[in-house]
Amino acid sequence: MTRCLFIPPYLLEKIATSHPDPGASRCGAQTLRIDASLRVARATASPGARPAAGATAGRPFSVHTARHGTDLPGDLVRAPGDPASGDPAVDEAYAGVEASLALFSEVFGRDSYDDRGAEVVATVHYEQDYDNAFWDGTQLVFGDGDGTVFGRFTKPVDVLGHELSHAVTQFTADLTYEGQSGALNESVSDVFGSCLKQRLLGQTADEADWLIGEGIFLPSVQGRALRSMAEPGTAYDDPVLGKDPQVASMDDYVDTQDDNGGVHTNSGIPNKAFHLAATAIGGKAWEGAGRIWYAALTSGIAADTDFAGFADATVTAAGAVSPAVAEQVRAAWTAVGVTGAAGTSAPPVPAGERRVAVVRSGGFAGVRQAGELTLGDDPRTPEVESLLGRIDLQGLAPHRPQPDRFVYSFEVDGERVVVGEQDLTPDLDQLARILLG
Known part of the structure; x- marks a missing residue:
């Protein structure tokens, strides 16, 4: 299982190379260097993967602090039953993990990410000015942001839901993090992250804003959020960071060798399909389309499943609800151009000079x-x-x-x-x- 970082590298690179604020540029470059150094060996993704170091059997989750260092999981700060710590990052992580586990348990009948009651270990205050968050195969890790471009990564609750959903995917379909299966891996995390946010706000699919990472950008950035599931490609448009590169249709599918085959760019396509399905079905997304997507994820699909294969799995799951719902789901995928044709692979790199x-x-x-x-x-x-x-x-x-x-x-x-x-x-x-x- 690979480390699942929240901020796509193309965004950090723009900050590191183009941001006019020297502090922001330094923090962007520093985050890139830190991410490059995260080479801790992890077990191969499987239901038998070991729990995070320091995990205690019988405890549903715990929040630790790295104290701006890199030792994981760090010092235990708060566990279930403990009072609020007064540290915003600690208490936000506590609330987000608790709510994420409740979503998977109460709505989908899942007992933690592995469905066996594994303890969820979360660490905050990772490194200094770290511009990212990730699931490393055994635990959740969150940075505090650089204070210019990014704020705390624990602040938007859908970031917590997104990263914990990577753990759920690891222990279910284990979607290969490359090409279309990788874009599905990212999209599934956005789906359940958005369901978590909507559930906490008590919103229906029609009432939700469908933004991912709203509040992660500080006021210096011209943008609403990191991604928009309703309108992929419109979340931000900033002079320094550029325009949100996500696409919303197979007509605009990006064939690239970068970003593991465009997993953060092309994930806009299944994201849009989920938004269309959820609003067509109506009501609460986590109870309608969310249950269908979870059923598809846990239906035994292959690790290399492409968009068309996952679309088929969701239509089949929707058929268990009713033929009408199955047709609504099918129409959502058709609207984004997923009708059975898999995406093409990236072209090979030509041989160069010396x-x-x-x-x-x-x-x-x-x-x-x-x-x-x-x-x-x-x-x-x-x-x-x-x-x-x-x-x-x-x-x-x-x-x-x-x-x-x-x-x-x-x-x-x-x-x-x-x-x-x-x-x-x-x-x-x-x-x-x-x-x-």
């Missing part, structure tokens, strides 16, 4: 960063050549994408290899740092 290049993509915000150099007169050449002499590209383990984590594509003399941040060796990490500045 050069070294790296592209870093992914993360919750899907930000992309790239760098390269031609070996020769560049002053970085000696250090890069020394690193290349120690790096065995062919000997690296096969890449297994993880939700919301960064992915590095290294190309050396036309030979390309993809490495998840959790699998970076020290030499590859240093090579990436040199090329990305």
Whole structure:
């Protein structure tokens, strides 16, 4: 199971390279470096994956603090039955995890993320000015934001729901975090994150704003939220961050090698389908379309299921409600252009000249960063050549994408290899740092 980072790498890269505020730019670059260093080995995603370190049997959840460091899970701060701590991040994480578990238990009949009562461990105050949140395969982790672009990642409750839903997906369909299955993985987390938010607000599908991460941006950013399920591609339009890149239809499907095949961009397509289905069915989204999506997720679909396959699973699940509801769900998928044709794979990278290049993509915000150099007169050449002499590209383990984590594509003399941040060796990490500045 890969680390599922909330902010897509393409957004962090824009902050790091283009933000006029030096502090914001520094924090963006720092977050990218931190995410690149998160290489802790994790068990392969499966129902038998181990619980987070420090988890206590019989306790439904707990909130810890990393005290602006990286040790996980950190110091225990609050557990069920404890009074409010007075620390906003701690108490927001407590409330969000508690509400997320209640959603899955009371609406879907699920006993924690693994359906076996596993303790949910959440850690806040991770690193200094960290612009992200993630599920690392065993626990939830939240940064405080940089104070200029991003605020606390515990503040929007749908961020909590989004990350815990990655855990649910890991222990059910285990959707491969790449291409269409990866976009579905992201979309499922948005779906249940939005259901959580709407349930807490007592809103019907027609009343909801369908925004994901509302409040994560600070006033310096021109945007309503990180994503919009009702109108993918319209959540923000900022001079520095650019325009929300999500697409809402297969007509605009993005074929790319970045961001694990565009998982944060193309997830707008199934997001829009869910919004259309939920509003057509009416009433409370978590009781209507939400139950159908959960039934599809737990129906035994394959890890590499594409949009069309998941659409079929939702239509089948809706048929158990009524033929009319099945037709409403089918119409929602048809409206976004999912009618049975799978998306195409990204084109191969052409062989290049005597050069070294790296592209870093992914993360919750899907930000992309790239760098390269031609070996020769560049002053970085000696250090890069020394690193290349120690790096065995062919000997690296096969890449297994993880939700919301960064992915590095290294190309050396036309030979390309993809490495998840959790699998970076020290030499590859240093090579990436040199090329990305």
